[in-house]
Amino acid sequence: MEKILLKVNFQKFLEDLKANFKVIGPTRKGGGTATYSYACFDEIEDLDDLEMDYKFSMLSPKMVFFPDNQELYGYEKVGADIKLVDLRDKWGKDIAIVGLHPCDIAALLCLDRVFREEPFEEEYYNSKRQRTAIIGMTCTEPKGSCFCNLVGSGPDIEEGYDLLLTDIGDRFYFRSGTELGDRLISANYFMEPTEGDRDRRSEEVKRVAKELGPGLHVDTAQRVMEEKYDDSLWDEFSSKCVTCGSCNMVCPTCHCFSIVDKTNFDQTRGKRILVWDSCHFERFALMAGNINVRGEKESRFKHRLYDKYYYDPMRYGRIFCVGCGRCLEFCPSHIDIRDALNKLGGVK
């Protein structure tokens, strides 16, 4: 189903949404008086704080479903017994995430392959996904670091959302992808789109695609990855890497984690916590017997690229990079994943 909403009625739509869902969206407003430099996905208490025209967010909505520092359960020694308490966040209300860009919608589809499929279905992640409405929005101004078009995750997207909005001037073009989406745009302030509205949407998506432009030769790079596993290029690529792990922390598809226990001094009480991990960290591949299968930073750098572009496509049937550009933006050594892939393919 497709509908049109005049921008003057957008506030009304958000108010109706807020009556039924906890709304999470891009905002620069933190707790207290904090104002972030980058938009963050956070609960929208006051609709004026919602920044629908944001260009870029540091973290993706992955943190809604797979948060860092996730308290799993608490434990306490009571006499000879151990008492366990489930500490996982219980959502009171269903959630609507608004304003996700197509790359972040595609990233959720990647995470779904990991956490929602047999034999490793994660019940908690799955129930949160089922209770969330995804209301995405196509981009209007891509950054130089964006390359969604080259990995097939933008600037338009056909799946993974309940609603997808496109800004076409004084109105939004709403495209529904599910029955829930159909219901959300059934109010009488929505209108049927005209041929002119459809043309404007398609022109808008084409304009953004043109701005993104070429720059990465994914197919070529993937083809040669097998034969270039031991290539000396890997030393060159990784020479500037300081193994900080920022690229993993901001990536919307990275999903490795560690489990840590925090206990009190006499070890009678504590919490078990899930924390995000990074394949760039030296201890990431450390195993029993003090054997580290990726002790060299070059092998860890290489592993991250192979995982996203080679192993995951074999394992899950899709590239686990959605071209969001966050790892380029937040790498302190300014390493650009596109340079590595292009040189690997011998096209630069």
Ligand code: SF4
């Ligand atoms: S590898 Fe980089 S560009 Fe690709 S999804 Fe992760 S953060 Fe985004």
Ligand code: SF4
């Ligand atoms: S952000 Fe840059 S320097 Fe840090 S681990 Fe990733 S590639 Fe290396």
